[in-house]
Amino acid sequence: METKQLGNTGVSISTIGLGGMPLSLSSRPPESQGIEVIHRALELGVTLIDTADSYCRDESDKHHNERLIYKALQSYGGDISQVVVATKGGLMRPNGNWTRNGNPDRLRETIRVSFEALGGSKPIDVWQYHAPDPDYTIEEALKPAQEAVEEGLMRFVGVSNFSVEQIKRARDVVDVVSVQNQYNPWYRQPETDGVLEYCETEGLTFFPWSPLGGSRRVSSLGEISAIAQLAQEKGASVYQIVLAWLRSKSPCIVPIPGASKTSSIEDSVGAVEVKLSEAELKQIDQGA
Template sequence: MKQRQLGSNGPLVSALGLGCMGMSDFYVTGLDEQESIATLHLALEMGINLLDTADAYGPHTNELLLGKALKGKREQAFIATKFGLLRDAENPHKRGVSGRPEYIRKAIEGSLQRLGTDYIDLYYQHRIDPEVPIEESVSAMAQLVSEGKVRYIGLSEVAPATLARAHKVHPITAVQSEYSLWTRDPESNGVLAKCRELGVGFVPYSPLGRGFLTGALKSPEDFAEDDYRRFTPRFQGENFQRNLQLVAQIEEMAADKGVQPSQLALAWVLAQGDDIVPIPGTKRRRYLQANCAALDISLSADELSAINAIFPADAVAGDRYSAESMAMLSL
């Protein structure tokens, strides 16, 4: 397995990680614990060690799943988990945020217990709390590093100025943001540039556009009633149809190259820089293997230009989250 470094002073990890959220939450059709665990074990066998979860996924059930899967295999994994996005176990659709030091102390203990480990490799603040100065939150995270409960710290969906302030308190190893052919925000809002300026690693989540860039989704009716994509602007009505036309062109280009659309889309993300470590999510072994094949796809300058011409930064129709969730981004 190829490796990439998380930031200028961070650890080496597999060049492709595995997003684990869908094994337990949000894309609920076809949940299969046995297959999910088999997928996690195959990832480790293939050398994929960056496993990404969060206490909000479930909530809590995804960390429990990883803890179960990693029994006897902890040292093979580089576990990334997150705190700070609050969900009510009785009504998981409710959202809140907390970056308060006392909450961080409580959150880490819960994650450690559920994951069955005494340390987290990479601990992210899932969303920035506008009521708590980032310096206070990062200081609390830094204390966890000094205690040996956390090895590296990160931030998710953070604004460049906030990242710079955080980095002065304690080195930030990685920033996680949505980034793909149809989500180019980190380019336009300066996050990617700020990461590179500070030597912070960049970890794109949803590099396949929540499954849209695979070409497998042809209608909003493809989603189960409780699939959260049904309630996301990009997957609704006219937006869905407009975005489908873009993906059709990616499918055509992929066919000409003899690869899958998902592999072409992943290869594009990987080609944006050796400091980028995407974490495509899947709960099935066959998709994990297909995603890994993207590491062996080379894209020429002409091919990259052609892809960018099909999918310019402002091409996609619709916001990537609901208005409530969009308000939590880039703080």
């Protein structure tokens, strides 16, 4: 597995990560299968696992994914010293819905619970503010993260669903190493809103969430003729073509495709071997 640096930290991460969300939502697989998926990802050289306190069924199930990942890491027989777990906080799951909550007191609490859920023995590798809440300033919401870094509860801080201006404001409060925004063939705003260019210029890692379109659109990838044609020509899956396309967009991009089956993460990791020419990238750009 290829690696690249996380932001400007000097820490190496795999060039494709594992998105943990499908392992904890209402449609999640049995726990044993979830652990098997995480173990398979580790065997394949994946050293970045993306999670969040809100990857769960509802508020009564909060932090499920973090606890699952910790359990999988503890039961893995191989070396986990290089594994980076990136979690998030700032979303609530009332009745299974998604709502924003940037209340600093609540963020302080959820950071501590995330710290415990991930083992409580070492700092959270990366904690990301999941989405800005208009009821609180970015400065207010990120103060708990700054405090947590100083207290040794977390190493690095990232942001998610942020504009360039919001990222700049965040960096005035705390050192930001990563940005996680939506980016896939149907949603290409990072190419035009300046976020991708800013991350590349400033040395921040960009994690595209829903890189394959999410559960509602992933099955439609084969309907994009340019992608389907290239997949057939290269003997690759349509998912591998999309991940290779994303990786080619910028050296700062690290896709984090979700998986609920071992075959899914095996397929995603195979995207590292898929090479696309400039002409083929243009073909996807025009056809997506």
